[in-house]
Amino acid sequence: xxxxxxxxxxxxxxxxxxxxxxxxxxxxxxxxxxxxxxxxxxxxxxxxxxxxxxxxxxxxxxxxxxxxxxxxxxxxxxxxxxxxxxxxxxxxxxxxxxxxxxxxxxxxxxxxxxxxxxxxxxxxxxxxxxxxxxxxxxxxxxxxxxxxxxxxxxxxxxxxxxxxxxxxxxxxxxxxxxxxxxxxxxxxxxxxx
Amino acid sequence: xxxxxxxxxxxxxxxxxxxxxxxxxxxxxxxxxxxxxxxxxxxxxxxxxxxxxxxxxxxxxxxxxxxxxxxxxxxxxxxxxxxxxxxxxxxxxxxxxxxxxxxxxxxxxxxxxxxxxxxxxxxxxxxxxxxxxxxxxxxxxxxxxxxxxxxxxxxxxxxxxxxxxxxxxxxxxxxxxxxxxxxxxxxxxxxxxxxxxxxxxxxx
Numbered sequence: 001x002x003x004x005x006x007x008x009x010x011x012x013x014x015x016x017x018x019x020x021x022x023x024x025x026x027x028x029x030x031x032x033x034x035x036x037x038x039x040x041x042x043x044x045x046x047x048x049x050x051x052x053x054x055x056x057x058x059x060x061x062x063x064x065x066x067x068x069x070x071x072x073x074x075x076x077x078x079x080x081x082x083x084x085x086x087x088x089x090x091x092x093x094x095x096x097x098x099x100x101x102x103x104x105x106x107x108x109x110x111x112x113x114x115x116x117x118x119x120x121x122x123x124x125x126x127x128x129x130x131x132x133x134x135x136x137x138x139x140x141x142x143x144x145x146x147x148x149x150x151x152x153x154x155x156x157x158x159x160x161x162x163x164x165x166x167x168x169x170x171x172x173x174x175x176x177x178x179x180x181x182x183x184x185x186x187x188x189x190x191x192x193x
Numbered sequence: 194x195x196x197x198x199x200x201x202x203x204x205x206x207x208x209x210x211x212x213x214x215x216x217x218x219x220x221x222x223x224x225x226x227x228x229x230x231x232x233x234x235x236x237x238x239x240x241x242x243x244x245x246x247x248x249x250x251x252x253x254x255x256x257x258x259x260x261x262x263x264x265x266x267x268x269x270x271x272x273x274x275x276x277x278x279x280x281x282x283x284x285x286x287x288x289x290x291x292x293x294x295x296x297x298x299x300x301x302x303x304x305x306x307x308x309x310x311x312x313x314x315x316x317x318x319x320x321x322x323x324x325x326x327x328x329x330x331x332x333x334x335x336x337x338x339x340x341x342x343x344x345x346x347x348x349x350x351x352x353x354x355x356x357x358x359x360x361x362x363x364x365x366x367x368x369x370x371x372x373x374x375x376x377x378x379x380x381x382x383x384x385x386x387x388x389x390x391x392x393x394x395x396x397x
Contacts, residue, residue: 033278035269048212072231133206187194
């Protein structure tokens with residue numbers, strides 16, 4: 001497991017306890033970090049893709065915000081050579097696990113925050129056809145589902161996928177292939193064309 | 194259906210492009226970040242007669258005003274390394290400063306009433322900036338007078354350098370400092386801009 005994966009876990013455990021009390025940013029000496037705004041602009045879409053696939057459209061917006069909020073907190077300590085996409089997807093993965101376990105600390109409703117109705121999280125082009133796809137994805141075994149999402153929707157390497165799923169790159173490659181094969185079988189059975 | 198078609202269908206089904214076209218997700222993230230004390234620097238841009246200006250603020254106050262000639266991306270990158278990379282575009286924190294700048298350019302405001310954060314200037318340079326804030330609208334002063342007022346009469350060059358590295362041009366009015374021979378001298382926003390500002394203030 002890489003340093004950032006370990007760090008992310010520690011951070012998430014910390015952030016589960018509540019908002020950070022540390023007002024002063026801690027800077028690592030060698031960090032030539034880019035403004036976080038650039039990170040959101042560049043990686044916002046891929047994180048949303050992963051959140052939608054993991055949680056469905058209704059919870060994706062919350063998970064997206066939670067992911068970037070945790071990332072913002074840990075960002076000054078991120079090592080400059082880290083893969084930012086891999087790091088963000090790792091955080092989203094943990095958030096999704098938390099949410100699915102019902103352990104997520106949901107953001108408290110506050111009047112001063114812009115509302116995000118769940119219906120608006122649904123992309124305009126998403127039809128009922130892909131409710132079927134989501135359903136098929138949801139019944140895959142966890143490792144296959146994770147491997148398909150992280151390999152094909154997040155575009156991570158098999159090594160990164162393996163790390164996320166706590167298995168090897170080889171096992172991740174096999175899980176992704178098995179997952180795609182299951183989906184193919186599901187659709188060629190003629191559930192729907 | 195082959196594997197490629199399955200994968201295409203997956204990527205289409207969960208496409209993330211255009212996901213936040215109205216910016217609501219981003220606004221919510223910024224609001225959450227601010228409430229949890231995780232937003233160290235917020236910024237926005239504002240149109241002005243001198244071109245697009247970048248405004249950046251910490252929790253303390255306005256920390257940077259930059260002309261587009263300074264390259265706003267480069268300025269933000271510097272803020273990330275000098276202050277913190279926890280930077281988000283957050284118009285709300287800067288609305289008041291933007292409004293006052295609009296009024297200033299419209300000739301309706303003679304002094305800025307926004308909190309400032311001078312953390313980007315140190316030592317003598319900071320003393321110079323603190324003095325500049327006291328030069329009234331429409332008044333000019335020589336670099337020599339500024340050096341004297343900032344506590345070091347012989348540091349005329351250092352005073353000029355402090356002006357040319359002013360992190361808060363316009364709001365900290367370095368444009369009101371001119372050469373002893375009466376010529377306007379250098380300016381971050383270009384000598385044209387400096388002449389225009391002085392003419393505007395003299396006419397008001």
